[in-house]
Amino acid sequence: MRNFLFILLVVGLIAFGMTGCERSMTKPVMDAITSPETPTADDPAAFAVALVQAAIDLYKTEGREAMVAYYNDPANVDGQWYVLIADANDLYVAHPLVPDFIGTDIKGIPGIDGSSVGANIAMTTEEGRWTEYLWPNPETNKLEQKRTWSIRYDGYLFGSGYYQAWTPDPATQPMVSKDDPEAFTRVAVLAAIARYELAGLEAIATYYNDPANIDGQWYVFITDENDHFVAHAPRPDFVGTDLKDIMGLDGSPLGVEIAKATEIGLWIEYLWPNPETGENEQKRTWAIRHDGYLFASGYYVPGPEGAESAGDVTTDPTVN
Secondary structure: OHHHHHHHHHHHHHOOOOOOOOOOOOOOHHHHHOOOOOOOOOOHHHHHHHHHHHHHHHHHHHOHHHHHHHHOOHHHOEOOEOOEEEOOOOEEEEOOOOHHHOOOEHHHOOOOOOOOHHHHHHOOOOOOEEEEEEEEEOOOOEEEEEEEEEEEEOOEEEEEEEEEOOOOOHHHOOOOOOOOHHHHHHHHHHHHHHHHHHHOHHHHHHHHOOHHHOEOOEOEEEEOOOOEEEEOOOOHHHOOOEHHHOOOOOOOOHHHHHOOOOOOOEEEEEEEEOOOOOOEEEEEEEEEEEOOEEEEEEEEOOOHHHHOOOOOOEEEOOOO
8 A cells, every 4th residue: 555655645746656655665755756758866956856846746646644653764865855744833743863853943953053043944844945054065075065955835844955065174163262162062072073084083183182282171072982081181091992991089970971972962051071170070071973973072061060070971963
């Protein structure tokens, strides 16, 4: 029955007979709609629009339940291609790559650089709009520039997009004041990723292991794809050890929590020595994966609240 319904979807999308319509719904929709008469990934902008239209057609023919089930299935991610959907209240109902987003407001999802990406996507209307931002490419596991087409239909927001190579220059990262420590932390991490893209792992390991590159309370630490430290200037004894073996000052599995970081980033709070003051203070660290490696930096919370006892480690699986 599902195969038959999927055939109806394809016919409704392209409005002509097509060979291969017997494909199972376990096949990605982008594979099923490709034909000599429809856009291909060689024209990524047109292809993204076609994928979104296919999702709308599925909703029109089969309803919300079928749409949500189909587009939350990771089997329907094809390389860089997938569809995201939010309801009339801008709450995610489908995102096959980040299930933690389901039920959250798309307007509250910032970009990797802290920009208002979700809010910009949510500004779309029945006419549709394009939004460009930095986001992890699921095909390469690297941060890249993404261009997403989003459009409203029956109140729902449907979106899909494509990636373009990101060639960052560490010398041209945005200037951010330390008065905004969260933004400054993000820039420090993105600058490290830019250095990696420019010079490779060995070069950045040398750079970020140099104590001269500790900037007051700020430093960057890096692990390889096996979570082994390759750079940690304040603690050179960490290099070569497993991040997951690092315990918090209260004995909590701190390293295990940091290692949970994904390509969209993770904020984590814990008690840790501040290299600028020499005191144990509450630290807020942002960690993110890029090309399998983990890049992280953080800042210390000033004032009495920053000097609290250790307590539990707290994490936020989304970028905030």
